[in-house]
Amino acid sequence: MKPVIVIHGGAGALTRQAMSPEKELRYLAALQDIICQGQRLLTAGASALDVVTEAVTMLEDCPLFNAGRGAVFTHQGTHELDASIMDGRTLEAGSVVGVQRIRHPIQAARKVMEHSAHIMFTAAGAEALAREQGLEMVEPDYFSTDERYQQLLAAQQGAGKVLLDHDAPLDPERKFGTVGAVALDAEGNLAAATSTGGMTNKQVGRVGDSPILGAGCYASNRTVAVSCTGTGETFMRTLAAYDVAAMMEYGGLSLEKAADRVVMEKITSLGGSGGLIAVDGQGNIALPFNSEGMYRGYGYADDKPVVAIYR
Numbered sequence: 335m336k337p338v339i340v341i342h343g344g345a346g347a348l349t350r351q352a353m354s355p356e357k358e359l360r361y362l363a364a365l366q367d368i369i370c371q372g373q374r375l376l377t378a379g380a381s382a383l384d385v386v387t388e389a390v391t392m393l394e395d396c397p398l399f400n401a402g403r404g405a406v407f408t409h410q411g412t413h414e415l416d417a418s419i420m421d422g423r424t425l426e427a428g429s430v431v432g433v434q435r436i437r438h439p440i441q442a443a444r445k446v447m448e449h450s451a452h453i454m455f456t457a458a459g460a461e462a463l464a465r466e467q468g469l470e471m472v473e474p475d476y477f478s479t480d481e482r483y484q485q486l487l488a489a490q491q492g493a494g495k496v497l498l499d500h501d502a503p504l505d506p507e508r509k510f511g512t513v514g515a516v517a518l519d520a521e522g523n524l525a526a527a528t529s530t531g532g533m534t535n536k537q538v539g540r541v542g543d544s545p546i547l548g549a550g551c552y553a554s555n556r557t558v559a560v561s562c563t564g565t566g567e568t569f570m571r572t573l574a575a576y577d578v579a580a581m582m583e584y585g586g587l588s589l590e591k592a593a594d595r596v597v598m599e600k601i602t603s604l605g606g607s608g609g610l611i612a613v614d615g616q617g618n619i620a621l622p623f624n625s626e627g628m629y630r631g632y633g634y635a636d637d638k639p640v641v642a643i644y645r
């Protein structure tokens with residue numbers, strides 16, 4: 335069993351042809367930096383919980399990904415961010431929904447987990463808790479980038495569709511974002527974290543799978559830590575993250591088989607698109623996706639980081 339971190343930066347219609355070499359390098363470098371930081375922390379003995387918090391905080395700060403700065407726009411040109419975190423050791427969890435002023439929604443989810451008697455807070459309540467806990471607050475336009483705004487305009491001009499964020503205007507129906515991290519630490523503990531801006535041109539108030547424990551995020555030391563990305567509605571209807579754990583626990587499936595069945599059969603049969611990252615208590619990992627690509631990577635402690643975008 336070796337400590338390991340796995341991250342994703344969203345899935346979608348990511349093809350080599352649609353991406354400039356320069357942009358591809360930027361994505362790969364960002365993923366690699368974050369994995370290296372996770373590996374350093376794991377080697378120094380950090381907990382899985384701290385490692386996924388740090389990785390997702392870094393992903394939120396990177397405008398290339400649809401979480402924190404660089405989040406997609408709602409139909410009304412605003413941002414509504416969702417995040418969740420779960421500790422596989424205790425099954426404690428925290429989540430925030432529709433927040434607009436918290437610089438790092440994942441840190442707010444962690445504060446909910448550690449400093450409230452509850453698990454999930456929406457907009458104003460989540461922001462009040464974050465403020466009380468001393469988290470950094472920002473103006474709502476802090477999250478805006480020109481690239482995402484162009485995506486909103488493109489989505490609104492093409493049939494008013496709701497898009498996943500990494501699909502270029504080329505194919506507005508297949509565009510996702512979201513970031514996530516899962517980790518196994520030296521003590522054998524698992525943790526998962528997920529953060530998102532949601533889907534481009536989503537209706538105000540729409541909530542996807544990312545902040546829903548068991549759908550977009552789940553961790554239990556008994557089985558697995560999972561973070562999902564894709565058409566949130568199908569991940570909610572299949573309880574995708576928990577379903578991986580349930581198939582392992584009750585059906586005795588391996589991590590690889592359980593993760594594959596969820597993404598390639600269950601999500602696919604409902605017309606959903608996307609993928610997930612997962613790690614089990616032995617340090618086995620799985621990164622299945624049914625879209626053209628998924629920004630992803632992993633690194634075992636003291637080993638070379640591995641990053642990829644396409645199949």
Ligand code: ASP
Nearest residue numbers: 510511512532542564566
């Ligand atoms: N799953 C996210 C949502 O539905 C979107 C994504 O993964 O890009 O909000």
